[in-house]
Amino acid sequence: MNAISPNPTQKYDLSFARWVRDNIDGGERMNMCMQCGVCSGSCPLSDQMDLGPRKIFQMVRAGMKEAVLKSNSFYQCVSCYNCVVRCPRQVPVKYILHGLGRLAVQEGYQPKSNVENARFADAFWWSVTTFGKTDERLVTAKYYFSGGLMNGIKLGLGNLKTALGMIKTKRMHLGAPHKAKNRGELKAILAKAVEIQARHEGEA
Amino acid sequence: MGKKFTFYPGCSSQGSGQHLDTSTRAVMAKLGYELEDIADWNCCGASVGELAAGHLPTAALSARNLAQAKEQGDQDVMTACAACYLNTHAVNEEIRDNEQTKNDLNEALGAAGKSYDGSLHVRHACEVLVNDVGMDAIKGAVSNSLSGLKVAGYVGCQTVRPFAGTERGGSYDEYDQPHFLDDFINATGAEAIDFENRTSCCGGSVSVMKPDQTLHLMHKILSEAQAKGADMIATPCPLCQTNVEMYQDKINKKYGTSFNIPVVFHTQLLAVAFGLDATKDAALNQNIIPADKLKAKAK
Numbered sequence: 001m002n003a004i005s006p007n008p009t010q011k012y013d014l015s016f017a018r019w020v021r022d023n024i025d026g027g028e029r030m031n032m033c034m035q036c037g038v039c040s041g042s043c044p045l046s047d048q049m050d051l052g053p054r055k056i057f058q059m060v061r062a063g064m065k066e067a068v069l070k071s072n073s074f075y076q077c078v079s080c081y082n083c084v085v086r087c088p089r090q091v092p093v094k095y096i097l098h099g100l101g102r103l104a105v106q107e108g109y110q111p112k113s114n115v116e117n118a119r120f121a122d123a124f125w126w127s128v129t130t131f132g133k134t135d136e137r138l139v140t141a142k143y144y145f146s147g148g149l150m151n152g153i154k155l156g157l158g159n160l161k162t163a164l165g166m167i168k169t170k171r172m173h174l175g176a177p178h179k180a181k182n183r184g185e186l187k188a189i190l191a192k193a194v195e196i197q198a199r200h201e202g203e204a
Numbered sequence: 205m206g207k208k209f210t211f212y213p214g215c216s217s218q219g220s221g222q223h224l225d226t227s228t229r230a231v232m233a234k235l236g237y238e239l240e241d242i243a244d245w246n247c248c249g250a251s252v253g254e255l256a257a258g259h260l261p262t263a264a265l266s267a268r269n270l271a272q273a274k275e276q277g278d279q280d281v282m283t284a285c286a287a288c289y290l291n292t293h294a295v296n297e298e299i300r301d302n303e304q305t306k307n308d309l310n311e312a313l314g315a316a317g318k319s320y321d322g323s324l325h326v327r328h329a330c331e332v333l334v335n336d337v338g339m340d341a342i343k344g345a346v347s348n349s350l351s352g353l354k355v356a357g358y359v360g361c362q363t364v365r366p367f368a369g370t371e372r373g374g375s376y377d378e379y380d381q382p383h384f385l386d387d388f389i390n391a392t393g394a395e396a397i398d399f400e401n402r403t404s405c406c407g408g409s410v411s412v413m414k415p416d417q418t419l420h421l422m423h424k425i426l427s428e429a430q431a432k433g434a435d436m437i438a439t440p441c442p443l444c445q446t447n448v449e450m451y452q453d454k455i456n457k458k459y460g461t462s463f464n465i466p467v468v469f470h471t472q473l474l475a476v477a478f479g480l481d482a483t484k485d486a487a488l489n490q491n492i493i494p495a496d497k498l499k500a501k502a503k
């Protein structure tokens with residue numbers, strides 16, 4: 001489907017591989033990839049990915065920035081770490097995929113509203129920065145409604161039985177969210193980490 | 205050897221994985237270990253933090269937990285949640301081995317007057333059961349045999365991947381065909397079936413977001429357990445437990461199956477086998493599909 005061979009309509013950006021190497025967590029090991037395909041072959045979600053990790057790495061090296069960053073592969077990854085433990089060249093596959101997935105959203109190659117994982121991740125991060133903890137109820141609700149009101153109602157009703165089961169077994173509590181006590185401290189640490197990360201991204 | 209751990213319960217301990225938390229505490233207490241919680245712990249970032257915020261802010265979450273743990277003493281940090289272990293362990297190693305990350309994270313911690321040097325050890329509760337407690341002591345604590353029960357030991361992904369190794373070198377199991385869970389099951393007197401899908405993926409957080417894309421993964425796991433006559437599935441992972449349990453309805457609808465297989469934590473089995481209370485210690489009331497055959501064995 002997605003050919004790796006040169007294609008006249010394809011845009012190439014030969015600085016892309018270097019950028020990935022210098023900026024994506026674990027990217028410096030991508031050069032070690034020998035295209036054996038063990039990662040894609042071990043991935044439980046590869047049948048849902050348009051490209052899969054092996055192709056992505058070769059396309060990064062070929063400078064196919066746009067085609068790579070438009071891939072759906074990053075958002076199918078479930079972090080099972082099969083690829084990481086099996087890669088014979090110790091390429092931290094999953095970490096590179098997550099880094100590329102974040103870049104794709106940041107650079108506007110993936111409209112956030114279309115990327116469930118990006119919306120879910122945002123809902124999740126909101127809970128963590130607001131309460132210091134993941135409130136499974138609020139993350140789910142926020143994620144459901146991030147795709148629009150009707151979508152949220154549909155998803156919510158579809159999972160009503162599950163939610164009731166969780167409430168009945170007291171695995172979903174009713175009431176205020178659980179919170180870390182010193183949330184000011186946590187916020188200060190996170191804000192600083194965001195600042196340092198931006199500083200490093202600017203340096204490169 | 206210290207019999208005290210600094211314990212990191214993690215977010216699922218207050219939500220969908222409460223029965224893991226309750227049964228872990230009960231089992232460790234019975235085995236003579238003291239767990240002291242990290243006083244004001246926060247979320248570890250789970251598997252999607254990096255996607256939302258990037259590596260450093262996600263790592264800062266674990267760094268704050270570790271800085272607090274260090275303030276509470278030098279004893280090892282233990283957690284029972286696969287994702288919490290993965291993140292906390294990875295950040296701990298990074299602070300220890302990567303000067304740049306250590307400096308960056310300490311600069312971030314400094315914003316709240318904290319610091320951390322990477323000197324603690326972070327351990328998964330299963331590894332502690334294997335290496336510190338040992339299979340003989342576990343067998344020795346069994347006073348209420350679960351003989352007659354057939355159990356499918358479902359390890360999942362993140363409990364043994366990517367860190368089946370321990371921070372002190374050596375390992376507690378292999379990441380492809382781990383046997384520690386079968387050993388726990390057999391120690392209780394129950395029979396561990398030969399479960400080929402023991403490390404197959406349940407779909408993780410993608411199952412939470414868009415289950416339609418991952419039902420086939422859980423279908424495979426449930427089908428094998430059913431075909432091999434398992435009375436229940438046992439897992440150490442909170443996300444596996446919730447996914448494989450709560451999506452059985454949806455799977456039945458999609459595949460025309462009639463799965464109704466209880467999914468319990470290994471610590472719930474151990475608690476019952478140790479003769480502890482079915483509700484207060486084993487938290488059997490918190491499984492949505494009741495594990496009736498296990499409950500019937502409880503004292």
Ligand code: SF4
Pocket residue numbers: 032033034035036037038039040053054057086087088089090091093
């Ligand atoms: S397993 Fe490793 S070496 Fe093989 S294709 Fe994947 S990243 Fe490259």
Ligand code: SF4
Pocket residue numbers: 039042043044045046053076077078079080081082083084093094097
């Ligand atoms: S970690 Fe992600 S990319 Fe790697 S094998 Fe698992 S699902 Fe596939």
